[in-house]
Amino acid sequence: MASDITGTDLAMMRRLNERAVLASLWDADKALTSTQLAEATGLSRTTVEAVLADLTESSYVTVETTRTGRAGRPARRFAFDAARGSLIAVDIGPGAITGLASDLRGGVLTHPLRWETDLRDSRAALAAIRAMVDALVQDGRLDSQRIDSLVVGMPAVIDPTGSPVLSHVVPAWITDDLRTGVLAAFPTVAVSFDNDTKLAAHLEAMSGSVVPGETVVLLRTGHRISAASIINGEVAMGANGAAGEIGSLANIGWRGARLALTAGSADTVAEAFEAADEGDPTALDAVRAFAEQIALGAAAMALTLDPHAIILNTTIPRSESTLPALLQEAITRRLMFPIEFRLSELGPDAPCRGALLRSAAAVRERLLS
Numbered sequence: 001m002a003s004d005i006t007g008t009d010l011a012m013m014r015r016l017n018e019r020a021v022l023a024s025l026w027d028a029d030k031a032l033t034s035t036q037l038a039e040a041t042g043l044s045r046t047t048v049e050a051v052l053a054d055l056t057e058s059s060y061v062t063v064e065t066t067r068t069g070r071a072g073r074p075a076r077r078f079a080f081d082a083a084r085g086s087l088i089a090v091d092i093g094p095g096a097i098t099g100l101a102s103d104l105r106g107g108v109l110t111h112p113l114r115w116e117t118d119l120r121d122s123r124a125a126l127a128a129i130r131a132m133v134d135a136l137v138q139d140g141r142l143d144s145q146r147i148d149s150l151v152v153g154m155p156a157v158i159d160p161t162g163s164p165v166l167s168h169v170v171p172a173w174i175t176d177d178l179r180t181g182v183l184a185a186f187p188t189v190a191v192s193f194d195n196d197t198k199l200a201a202h203l204e205a206m207s208g209s210v211v212p213g214e215t216v217v218l219l220r221t222g223h224r225i226s227a228a229s230i231i232n233g234e235v236a237m238g239a240n241g242a243a244g245e246i247g248s249l250a251n252i253g254w255r256g257a258r259l260a261l262t263a264g265s266a267d268t269v270a271e272a273f274e275a276a277d278e279g280d281p282t283a284l285d286a287v288r289a290f291a292e293q294i295a296l297g298a299a300a301m302a303l304t305l306d307p308h309a310i311i312l313n314t315t316i317p318r319s320e321s322t323l324p325a326l327l328q329e330a331i332t333r334r335l336m337f338p339i340e341f342r343l344s345e346l347g348p349d350a351p352c353r354g355a356l357l358r359s360a361a362a363v364r365e366r367l368l369s
Contacts, residue, residue: 151192
């Protein structure tokens with residue numbers, strides 16, 4: 001009797017077997033033997049070894065050979081080759097740029113690099129992105145020919161096609177088409193763009209204080225005030241990519257909120273928080289006014305979403321001591337129900353780390369799809 005199994009069926013079976021082995025290697029925190037992979041995948045050892053031969057030849061898998069001290073063949077262990085390529089993330093704003101690099105699995109390979117300079121001009125921004133990538137390649141001793149992806153986070157609305165279409169913070173980047181310049185500068189790299197606060201929210205959802213399935217509002221205070229929504233554990237994008245852009249409303253007061261901090265005796269925002277931290281009444285009044293200006297927009301988002309919590313991610317030095325309590329009081333006063341208020345433990349490089357997480361997930365999906 002003829003077999004009903006076709007060549008297409010066999011090819012699909014081989015691909016499914018390959019996917020099972022590769023997924024196990026990706027998720028493993030150490031090298032595995034073929035026997036361990038057979039147990040993890042439910043495949044026969046013979047099938048696993050056939051798959052490993054193909055994966056090793058394709059360079060996605062490395063082999064470790066160790067002597068056990070006994071007669072016979074040396075033991076072989078297999079691991080996913082995360083160093084086969086690298087991922088780079090850049091977070092750029094009008095006054096600073098931050099960069100970070102990782103292996104294909106998202107394991108960080110470099111120190112966070114940060115430069116503060118005027119980047120409002122599109123040519124200066126493009127030059128800074130190119131210089132940052134070069135610096136990360138040198139810092140991580142990366143192969144510049146094996147950069148798998150580059151994510152550029154920016155204070156802009158990114159539409160569903162991945163294009164920056166609007167920025168109230170640096171409008172020149174849109175009108176001068178910074179995107180095209182970046183794409184041309186890295187023709188062999190998969191370049192993508194994302195909103196910086198949404199990238200930070202992605203990191204908060206994956207590695208922060210968000211419980212799976214929760215709905216929260218992420219509020220970021222730094223060189224500007226911004227927000228993002230995490231709904232049932234997923235970062236909300238919106239039909240046009242503009243979810244959470246409540247700060248674009250002029251009467252919300254987020255654009256000029258930082259001015260309240262230097263309205264008194266402090267010359268800089270950092271000095272205002274330092275003085276408030278030390279109990280200076282004028283500085284405390286300035287921080288309270290700052291919190292009041294932020295609270296209206298944050299409360300509007302909370303009333304719209306009815307979230308489990310509001311998470312504050314602040315990158316202003318010394319602000320962790322005084323701002324959270326004053327902001328919580330100002331927001332809670334405007335709500336219908338009490339709400340949990342959390343202080344994020346993620347640092348100023350959160351957008352870069354969020355971008356690397358997303359890039360690594362995309363690599364995994366591409367390899368397994």
